Amino acid sequence: MIEYMTSSPQSTEQIGKDFGNTLKKGDVVAIFGGMGLGKTVFVKGLAAGMGISAFVSSPTFALVHEYPGNPPLFHFDMYRINSWDDLYSTGFFDYLDLNGVVVIEWSENIEAALPKNCIKVEFMQGNKINERRIIIIGGEKG
Amino acid sequence: MRVLAIDSSACTASVAIAEENKILCEFYSNTRLTHSQTLMSMVKDALDCTGIELSTIDLFASSTGPGSFTGIRIGVSAIKGMAQAMKKPCLGVSTLEAIAVNIVLKNCIVCSVMDARCSQVYNATFKCENNTLTRLTEDKALSILELEEYLQTIDDSLPIVLAGDGAELCYSNFMRNNILIAPDIVRFQRATGVGIIALNHLHTNEITTANNLTPKYLRLPQAERELRIKNGEVFK
Numbered sequence: 001m002i003e004y005m006t007s008s009p010q011s012t013e014q015i016g017k018d019f020g021n022t023l024k025k026g027d028v029v030a031i032f033g034g035m036g037l038g039k040t041v042f043v044k045g046l047a048a049g050m051g052i053s054a055f056v057s058s059p060t061f062a063l064v065h066e067y068p069g070n071p072p073l074f075h076f077d078m079y080r081i082n083s084w085d086d087l088y089s090t091g092f093f094d095y096l097d098l099n100g101v102v103v104i105e106w107s108e109n110i111e112a113a114l115p116k117n118c119i120k121v122e123f124m125q126g127n128k129i130n131e132r133r134i135i136i137i138g139g140e141k142g
Numbered sequence: 143m144r145v146l147a148i149d150s151s152a153c154t155a156s157v158a159i160a161e162e163n164k165i166l167c168e169f170y171s172n173t174r175l176t177h178s179q180t181l182m183s184m185v186k187d188a189l190d191c192t193g194i195e196l197s198t199i200d201l202f203a204s205s206t207g208p209g210s211f212t213g214i215r216i217g218v219s220a221i222k223g224m225a226q227a228m229k230k231p232c233l234g235v236s237t238l239e240a241i242a243v244n245i246v247l248k249n250c251i252v253c254s255v256m257d258a259r260c261s262q263v264y265n266a267t268f269k270c271e272n273n274t275l276t277r278l279t280e281d282k283a284l285s286i287l288e289l290e291e292y293l294q295t296i297d298d299s300l301p302i303v304l305a306g307d308g309a310e311l312c313y314s315n316f317m318r319n320n321i322l323i324a325p326d327i328v329r330f331q332r333a334t335g336v337g338i339i340a341l342n343h344l345h346t347n348e349i350t351t352a353n354n355l356t357p358k359y360l361r362l363p364q365a366e367r368e369l370r371i372k373n374g375e376v377f378k
Binding site: 081083084087089091093097098108110111113 | 211213365
């Protein structure tokens with residue numbers, strides 16, 4: 001387990017970038033934490049760390065964004081997923097077989113479906129208004 | 143009767159053209175490319191290689207499930223699109239039945255089994271007698287344990303042949319006499335199997351229109367459980 005404190009979006013993005021740099025094909029990253037805690041900024045950094053230069057935005061409405069790369073990145077947002085049928089129809093289980101990196105925001109909603117060996121990243125509000133605590137469990141960084 | 147058949151229900155994708163119990167052509171791919179990239183070019187190549195015009199295809203067939211959500215949608219959509227444009231009928235084939243037709247032996251039980259993750263499988267069981275398959279159970283999703291219990295009820299003087307991408311998983315888990323695993327080369331679903339079923343269309347399969355062809359998903363036992371772990375604190 002590794003813990004970070006950050007007090008700006010830039011530093012959250014940098015943590016994401018360093019973390020992204022350690023990811024390899026087949027990794028599943030389950031992100032936990034509510035709105036406005038910097039999850040998407042973290043994923044922006046993560047993509048950059050994987051060598052992906054595309055513009056990364058929140059997939060809340062599209063459910064999943066695909067970014068070509070080596071390995072490719074599949075960025076899910078499970079905010080609106082409420083049932084196994086919902087989850088199945090996102091193609092989530094198919095993406096797990098594609099040998100890319102799968103990153104999942106709002107993992108709280110699909111916790112029972114997460115692969116056992118996934119890397120977990122939790123975002124929490126810190127003591128100050130712009131402070132965030134980020135905990136990473138599993139993977140090389142954990 | 144000339145059939146164009148597709149299977150893209152799992153990692154592999156294949157396209158076949160079959161006629162009067164003869165396979166004219168089959169293209170098969172097992173890459174990490176998505177089926178949406180490979181399938182239509184295989185259809186085109188199959189038509190080019192056989193010199194067959196799409197307009198001379200009498201029936202369009204696809205495996206309609208169980209299987210991968212996106213894979214099945216891609217195969218079914220491709221078949222629906224072509225059938226609609228050509229104003230020809232469609233046939234949906236059970237993926238599990240397409241697996242079973244690979245195993246035509248004199249006297250055995252064919253147990254088609256596909257891995258559905260988390261110790262769950264999709265399964266249908268067939269009796270094979272004198273080159274004819276008779277369905278013993280409907281397509282269903284169940285736990286590996288339940289399947290093992292069911293197979294124990296079958297008379298063990300008949301060999302059970304496991305086939306499909308869940309066969310290995312079950313073979314290593316099951317305690318039963320007289321259980322075999324299909325050789326690699328005939329273990330998995332392919333468009334040829336879909337095509338052969340379409341030509342014989344084994345009773346249970348009905349010819350339909352492009353409009354009415356739909357994927358058939360099976361609900362997994364895990365779907366009865368909570369997806370969101372209540373009061374679950376991951377980092378405790």
